[in-house]
Amino acid sequence: MEEQGVKKEELVPIFIMGKRYDVPSSLTIQKAMEYAGYQLIRGCGCRGGICGACGTVYRFPGSYKIEVGLACQTVVQPNMYLAQIPFFPATKRVYDIEKVKPSIETIVKYYPEVLRCLQCNTCTKSCPMDIEVMDYIAAAMRGDIARLAELSFDCVMCGLCTARCPAEICQYNVAILGRRLYGKYILPKAEHLTEMVEQVRQGKYEQMLRELMDTNEETLKKLYNEREIEPEQADEFWEPKDKSFL
Ligand code: FES
Numbered sequence: 001m002e003e004q005g006v007k008k009e010e011l012v013p014i015f016i017m018g019k020r021y022d023v024p025s026s027l028t029i030q031k032a033m034e035y036a037g038y039q040l041i042r043g044c045g046c047r048g049g050i051c052g053a054c055g056t057v058y059r060f061p062g063s064y065k066i067e068v069g070l071a072c073q074t075v076v077q078p079n080m081y082l083a084q085i086p087f088f089p090a091t092k093r094v095y096d097i098e099k100v101k102p103s104i105e106t107i108v109k110y111y112p113e114v115l116r117c118l119q120c121n122t123c124t125k126s127c128p129m130d131i132e133v134m135d136y137i138a139a140a141m142r143g144d145i146a147r148l149a150e151l152s153f154d155c156v157m158c159g160l161c162t163a164r165c166p167a168e169i170c171q172y173n174v175a176i177l178g179r180r181l182y183g184k185y186i187l188p189k190a191e192h193l194t195e196m197v198e199q200v201r202q203g204k205y206e207q208m209l210r211e212l213m214d215t216n217e218e219t220l221k222k223l224y225n226e227r228e229i230e231p232e233q234a235d236e237f238w239e240p241k242d243k244s245f246l
Helices: 029-035 104-110 112-116 133-142 145-151 160-164 171-186 191-201 206-213 217-225
Strands: 011-016 019-024 055-059 067-070 080-084
Touching (some): 011 029, 019 029, 055 160, 104 133, 104 171, 112 133, 133 171
Parallel strands (some): 011 080
Antiparallel strands (some): 011 019, 055 067
């Protein structure tokens, strides 16, 4: 029944573990599951599209296509048959970042399976973040660490690419190695950060922090909204100045 002035929201059928539930059409998969009575103890973390804990696969009746999404971001659609993917078992090699080089040899030493890539593009099609996963694996195979780091930057490690890769590559752990190598050896050092850390160590901001801790919420909000914001980094952020070792 429609309450006065309030339009009743349309309900749509979805199927969780094969069982039908009618849920409000504006809910995300995650909220719809809770609406249906599920208590999410696993497969739920940040609820904001950042942690990658809520990787979900679904299909529509009569369709060959497996669809993917983050449950906390994807809004339900009628007749979704869905299942959440738990943390996917994946190889994660151990290395000392101080002792490795930003080179193709390092990638192949720790993740030789990248060479098994068939270029089928299933990983890219499985990525709920629309990352060009196959392209960053191709960059890894060429030893192009900067490109590997750049293309994989938005990865939330949900594991959907790994779940579907016929070459059994764990793409997101290759990407982590790439970004660590990039941050450690290729990206120019942020001198202002080093200076700032030193100033923090010397206690320069101690007094200011104590004053902030004693400030009321309203003033804190005002200070936050009026803060100085650094301009966005341009694309050349990813371009290493010294390319001699690439
Ligand atoms: S719960 Fe963190 S990405 Fe969905």
